[in-house]
Amino acid sequence: xxxxxxxxxxxxVLTASIPLCLAALAYCGLCAYVVHYNxxxxxxxSVAGVDLSRLTYEQALRAVDVREYGARGIGAxxxxxxxxxxxxxITGEEARLCDDSLVMVDEAFSxxxxxxxxxxxxxxxxxxxxxxxxDSLLPIKAVTESFEINYELDAESLRERVSAFTDSYNDELxxxxxQIVDDTIIFTKGAGHVCVSEADVYDLAxxxxxLSLAEGRPVEIAxxxxxxxxxAQDLLAIRQRxxxxxxxxxxxxxxNTISESVVGVxxxxxxxxTLLAEAESGTTVLINVEYTEPEVTQEFLESxxxxxxxxxxxxxxxxxxxxxxxxxxxxEAVDGYVLEPGEEFSFNRIVGRRTYERGYRLAPAFASGxxxxxxxxxxxxxxxxxxxxxxxxxxxxTERYAHxxxxxxIPRGRDATVSWGSLDFRFxxxxxxxxxxDASVTGRTLTVELxxxxxxxxxxxxxxxxxxxxxxxx
Numbered sequence: 473x474x475x476x477x478x479x480x481x482x483x484x485v486l487t488a489s490i491p492l493c494l495a496a497l498a499y500c501g502l503c504a505y506v507v508h509y510n511x512x513x514x515x516x517x518s519v520a521g522v523d524l525s526r527l528t529y530e531q532a533l534r535a536v537d538v539r540e541y542g543a544r545g546i547g548a549x550x551x552x553x554x555x556x557x558x559x560x561x562i563t564g565e566e567a568r569l570c571d572d573s574l575v576m577v578d579e580a581f582s583x584x585x586x587x588x589x590x591x592x593x594x595x596x597x598x599x600x601x602x603x604x605x606x607d608s609l610l611p612i613k614a615v616t617e618s619f620e621i622n623y624e625l626d627a628e629s630l631r632e633r634v635s636a637f638t639d640s641y642n643d644e645l646x647x648x649x650x651q652i653v654d655d656t657i658i659f660t661k662g663a664g665h666v667c668v669s670e671a672d673v674y675d676l677a678x679x680x681x682x683l684s685l686a687e688g689r690p691v692e693i694a695x696x697x698x699x700x701x702x703x704a705q706d707l708l709a710i711r712q713r714x715x716x717x718x719x720x721x722x723x724x725x726x727x728n729t730i731s732e733s734v735v736g737v738x739x740x741x742x743x744x745x746t747l748l749a750e751a752e753s754g755t756t757v758l759i760n761v762e763y764t765e766p767e768v769t770q771e772f773l774e775s776x777x778x779x780x781x782x783x784x785x786x787x788x789x790x791x792x793x794x795x796x797x798x799x800x801x802x803x804e805a806v807d808g809y810v811l812e813p814g815e816e817f818s819f820n821r822i823v824g825r826r827t828y829e830r831g832y833r834l835a836p837a838f839a840s841g842x843x844x845x846x847x848x849x850x851x852x853x854x855x856x857x858x859x860x861x862x863x864x865x866x867x868x869x870t871e872r873y874a875h876x877x878x879x880x881x882i883p884r885g886r887d888a889t890v891s892w893g894s895l896d897f898r899f900x901x902x903x904x905x906x907x908x909x910d911a912s913v914t915g916r917t918l919t920v921e922l923x924x925x926x927x928x929x930x931x932x933x934x935x936x937x938x939x940x941x942x943x944x945x946x
Contacts, residue, residue: 514584514599516616519576532577536621549690550680552673555697555754556645556660560637562677567633568626569681576619583617623685625678634674642667645754650710657710657739657759661751665700697753704745707759711739714761720768730773736764778908778923785861787853787881789916795835795850798826800913802851806858807911811901816870817909819855819890819897826851826892838889841876852889853881855897857920858909859888862899867907867922871898 513524513532524532548564584596598615645667648660676693684691718736744759751757789796805823826832826848835849852875859872860882875889888897901907905925912919 509584509596513580514596515601516599517580517583517619518617519580519619520573520621521618524577524580529577529581532581533574536573536577547688548681548684550677550684551690551692552676552680553692553694554641554668555695555752556641556756558641560634560673560677562630562633562681564625564681564685567630567677567681569623569685570625571621571623573621576621579619580617623682625681630677630681631674634677635670638668638670638673648756650706652714652761655761655763657744657761659703659707659710659744659748659757659759661703661748661755661757662697662700662753664706665702666698666753668695668697699753703748707744707748708741711741714739718764718766720766721770721773722768730770730777733766733768733770735766738762738764776925777905778925780924780926782867782903782907782922782924782926783861783863783865784919784921785857786917786919787857787860789850789853789913789918790880791850792835794833796913796916798832798835798848798850799853799918801831802848802854803911803913803918806854806909809909811907811909813901813904813906816898816900819858819888820892821896823851823854838876843877848892852879852887853918854911854920855890856882856887857918858911858922859897859899860886861920861922866902867899868902869899871896873897 509526511528512526513529515525517524519532519536522535524535527535546563546565546569548567548569550562552560552562554560583599584592586592587595595615598613599617645660645663648663650660651658673695676695680691680693714737716734716737719734721733722731739759739761744757747757747759789799802823806819809817809822811817824830828847832848834845834847836843837846837849837852838844839846856879859869862869863886872888873890873895874885875887878884879887889895890897901924903924904927907922907924910919910921910923
């Protein structure tokens with residue numbers, strides 16, 4: 473009976489002493505905490521493998537290299553290369569790749585703080601080094617904590633960046649239809665049939681950024697477009713579209729025109745299909761175009777037309793600015809005019825009525841043997857210069873009138889006066905080829921040249937050189 477009473481007494485004493493021991497430990501812990509850890513991280517706590525034991529908050533921030541929220545992710549970069557040579561570069565900053573290192577340091581520093589006196593004291597005691605060594609002997613559990621830094625990015629920002637690139641790339645790829653430049657077909661394999669997958673590029677960019685973060689360097693990734701089976705058919709369609717047989721030019725005697733010559737066009741279809749088969753989808757293949765010249769080209773026949781200078785005359789323009797203005801307008805009307813064989817040239821028909829609305833101005837003109845002011849005065853110098861250019865040729869003049877008084881710009885007998893509704897200057901192209909009139913005013917010099925095609929054995933080409941050009945002064 474006495475033994476039992478003594479055993480119960482010991483149990484009561486031990487049971488009563490546990491709270492006292494815990495209270496004593498808590499008190500000792502509080503004293504140690506106040507003295508040594510009031511502004512420091514508790515022992516046996518690390519962040520991202522960095523031991524923060526006994527460091528102040530600022531020291532812990534520097535130890536973990538916490539510069540600002542997300543700073544670690546800024547250095548990440550992924551480069552995705554595409555078949556056409558373009559690249560999609562995305563940085564961690566653009567994708568808003570962030571780390572929670574600041575949050576983890578805050579978590580580490582918060583241990584032993586803010587949970588009440590007893591809980592904070594026990595947590596503090598559990599982190600002490602002595603507790604780690606005597607864990608099995610003490611009623612307090614030893615605690616070691618390690619916080620890992622986590623990363624996350626803004627999926628919407630990354631998706632927008634990828635979407636903008638892939639949309640632009642696909643639009644460009646869609647527009648890369650075959651083009652013929654000089655002697656080459658520029659053919660982009662897969663254009664119009666394949667496109668870049670936005671989802672695939674997003675996955676590459678996402679994984680690449682985290683891989684770059686882990687390896688501490690930019691990551692380069694190649695993107696391959698899917699293959700298309702329609703390229704050979706497209707190439708065959710292109711060949712069918714451009715295939716042309718050579719055709720020689722011909723001269724039509726009835727219409728006095730030259731038909732267009734046609735250059736033959738073809739490609740080496742077997743070689744082109746082989747090039748496409750060996751190329752990567754999305755890349756450009758250059759296919760040579762083969763041209764075959766016709767036996768007689770349009771350029772050769774056209775070289776016969778307007779080849780020879782039939783006649784020429786140069787005169788100097790005297791008088792007022794209004795007179796010069798009128799001569800310029802009339803010159804512009806006849807410049808470049810072409811007379812077909814047998815066609816009659818009419819100065820009044822080609823130049824038209826001289827009116828103020830058409831830009832003609834008052835200038836001196838002859839009327840009834842007197843000099844008067846008339847709208848369009850002075851344009852007789854244009855008709856006279858043309859007449860003088862053809863006077864010594866075989867071209868047949870059908871209407872021509874001399875001035876009633878001598879003119880200063882051309883010798884007597886080489887002038888041709890005109891008047892709307894009464895006097896005209898006309899001649900017929902009595903050659904076998906068209907005649908072109910080239911007329912121009914430079915400063916106060918009027919130049920008229922007539923070009924056509926002459927016949928005869930006198931020249932090296934077997935053509936008659938025609939008359940010697942006449943140059944006349946004022």
